[in-house]
Amino acid sequence: MGQGEARWHPVGPVGQITEGRPMRVDIGERAFAVGRVGDRFFAVDNACPHAGWSLGNGSLEGKRLVCSLHGWNFDVFTGECMLSGDKLGTYPVRVENQFLEVFF
Ligand code: FES
Numbered sequence: 565m566g567q568g569e570a571r572w573h574p575v576g577p578v579g580q581i582t583e584g585r586p587m588r589v590d591i592g593e594r595a596f597a598v599g600r601v602g603d604r605f606f607a608v609d610n611a612c613p614h615a616g617w618s619l620g621n622g623s624l625e626g627k628r629l630v631c632s633l634h635g636w637n638f639d640v641f642t643g644e645c646m647l648s649g650d651k652l653g654t655y656p657v658r659v660e661n662q663f664l665e666v667f668f
Pocket residue numbers: 612613614615616617631632633634635636
């Protein structure tokens with residue numbers, strides 16, 4: 565497999581991903597904010613498009629991920645910012661043997 569080729573990457577056990585509590589996950593050079601909304605998991609870019617704050621340190625209200633620095637908030641499934649029109653990168657996720665994986 566060539567370097568840089570998109571593939572599934574392990575994130576962590578789904579049991580450690582708590583509803584309402586997003587978390588930052590670093591995989592290689594990349595940083596994601598991951599979390600769960602009910603039975604659905606998500607992975608988005610960790611850097612807030614406003615000023616680069618870590619969205620993994622934000623809060624999750626339903627499917628809205630709220631940046632803890634200035635309150636911009638994003639739909640975790642579409643990446644759309646409710647305030648600015650900016651868009652976060654969103655990534656496919658899947659659960660394999662109770663382990664969350666992200667594709668990039
Ligand atoms: S850095 Fe996220 S709202 Fe300002």
